[in-house]
Amino acid sequence: MRPTHLATAIALVVGSLSFNAAAQSAPSAQDIAGLKAQIAALQVQVENLEERTNAQSDVNVAQAKTNEALDDVASLKKLVNDTKLSGRMYFDGTNINDTNNGSKTAKSGFGFDIKRFYLGVDHTFNDKWSMNLTTDFQYSSAISSTELYIKKAYVQYKYSDAFVARAGSTDLPWVPFSEGANGMRYVENTMVDRLKYGTSADWGLHASGKLAGGAFEYAGAMLNGAGYKNPSRSKGVDFEGRVSYAPTENIVVGVGAYTGTLGKETQTVNALHTANRVDFLAAYTSGNTRFGVEYFQANNWNNVLTAASDKAAGYSLWGSVGLTNGGITLFGRYDNADLSKALDPSLRESYFNLGVEFPIIKGVKLATVYKQTHRQNNTSINLEAKELGVWGEFRF
Numbered sequence: 001m002r003p004t005h006l007a008t009a010i011a012l013v014v015g016s017l018s019f020n021a022a023a024q025s026a027p028s029a030q031d032i033a034g035l036k037a038q039i040a041a042l043q044v045q046v047e048n049l050e051e052r053t054n055a056q057s058d059v060n061v062a063q064a065k066t067n068e069a070l071d072d073v074a075s076l077k078k079l080v081n082d083t084k085l086s087g088r089m090y091f092d093g094t095n096i097n098d099t100n101n102g103s104k105t106a107k108s109g110f111g112f113d114i115k116r117f118y119l120g121v122d123h124t125f126n127d128k129w130s131m132n133l134t135t136d137f138q139y140s141s142a143i144s145s146t147e148l149y150i151k152k153a154y155v156q157y158k159y160s161d162a163f164v165a166r167a168g169s170t171d172l173p174w175v176p177f178s179e180g181a182n183g184m185r186y187v188e189n190t191m192v193d194r195l196k197y198g199t200s201a202d203w204g205l206h207a208s209g210k211l212a213g214g215a216f217e218y219a220g221a222m223l224n225g226a227g228y229k230n231p232s233r234s235k236g237v238d239f240e241g242r243v244s245y246a247p248t249e250n251i252v253v254g255v256g257a258y259t260g261t262l263g264k265e266t267q268t269v270n271a272l273h274t275a276n277r278v279d280f281l282a283a284y285t286s287g288n289t290r291f292g293v294e295y296f297q298a299n300n301w302n303n304v305l306t307a308a309s310d311k312a313a314g315y316s317l318w319g320s321v322g323l324t325n326g327g328i329t330l331f332g333r334y335d336n337a338d339l340s341k342a343l344d345p346s347l348r349e350s351y352f353n354l355g356v357e358f359p360i361i362k363g364v365k366l367a368t369v370y371k372q373t374h375r376q377n378n379t380s381i382n383l384e385a386k387e388l389g390v391w392g393e394f395r396f
Contacts, residue, residue, distance in 0.1 A: 094389025
């Protein structure tokens with residue numbers, strides 16, 4: 001057993017006392033033996049104390065390591081609880097008969113297609129601050145390859161339900177609102193999005209809120225204008241806004257507006273016109289039963305950089321009704337648009353679909369659908385597409 005400083009000190013003190021005693025009178029052998037026994041006993045006690053101290057130190061070190069491990073587990077648990085992973089895929093397998101002035105085009109035939117695949121990550125820092133990243137995958141016929149975009153990438157500050165601010169790319173005020181009312185985005189884009197008179201997300205500063213218990217809702221955005229796929233720099237900013245009112249739980253009415261140069265005006269390119277759009281929507285929703293109407297009017301949407309001015313307008317009607325308690329739903333939609341009121345008044349497009357939706361399991365649904373699109377004018381344009389197949393949505 002190793003000596004300690006305390007044992008050495010005790011031995012020195014005892015030795016000193018023994019020396020002093022020897023100076024006065026010589027100790028007997030019995031006294032020396034007793035003194036040695038006392039020193040030995042003291043050494044045993046000190047060493048026992050040292051062992052207990054070392055053992056306690058080992059316990060403290062082990063406890064500290066355990067506490068660190070528990071802290072790491074708690075931090076990981078908080079990260080997992082505060083982070084949400086989501087995904088959504090739109091896909092179809094269809095046969096298309098596409099014609100141009102009566103002749104079939106290369107678009108005709110059978111094919112399986114993934115229209116969209118969104119993968120999103122939401123993280124909440126606290127009850128005020130959060131962030132989101134959502135990627136968008138699609139196939140581009142222009143480059144005959146797949147493309148990956150960032151659709152959403154924003155930081156959010158939520159003061160209350162009445163005021164939520166976002167910076168970055170996120171949902172715009174109108175198209176996602178229309179998608180929510182229609183309820184069939186995986187089958188077809190809403191009218192404004194399908195005809196390319198608007199988009200669903202863009203880069204900028206966004207604000208939204210709900211008032212009067214959610215009966216009134218507003219959304220506004222100051223944008224780059226070119227859409228989430230093109231975060232390029234422009235000379236100025238565009239603006240989009242919407243207000244809506246829900247008099248009952250099942251009815252909603254909304255109006256929206258857009259103005260700007262769509263990101264086309266730069267320091268070296270001047271815009272000749274400002275693009276404007278106004279929107280209106282009224283819808284009834286109760287479970288699988290939905291009925292709605294949407295209207296838009298756009299000025300110079302495709303003429304920002306041209307000398308000529310033009311207008312477009314259109315309306316969309318849709319409806320769905322549940323056929324069974326299991327969620328099988330019959331649905332249909334009809335769009336009609338005047339695409340060039342000033343430059344080509346005869347240019348019009350009609351679109352309709354009719355289908356039956358079948359929910360498979362939670363997060364997965366399929367629909368058998370027939371679609372038909374017809375665009376024509378009085379001169380050279382006569383485009384028609386007829387499509388029959390199965391559309392689906394997978395989400396988690």
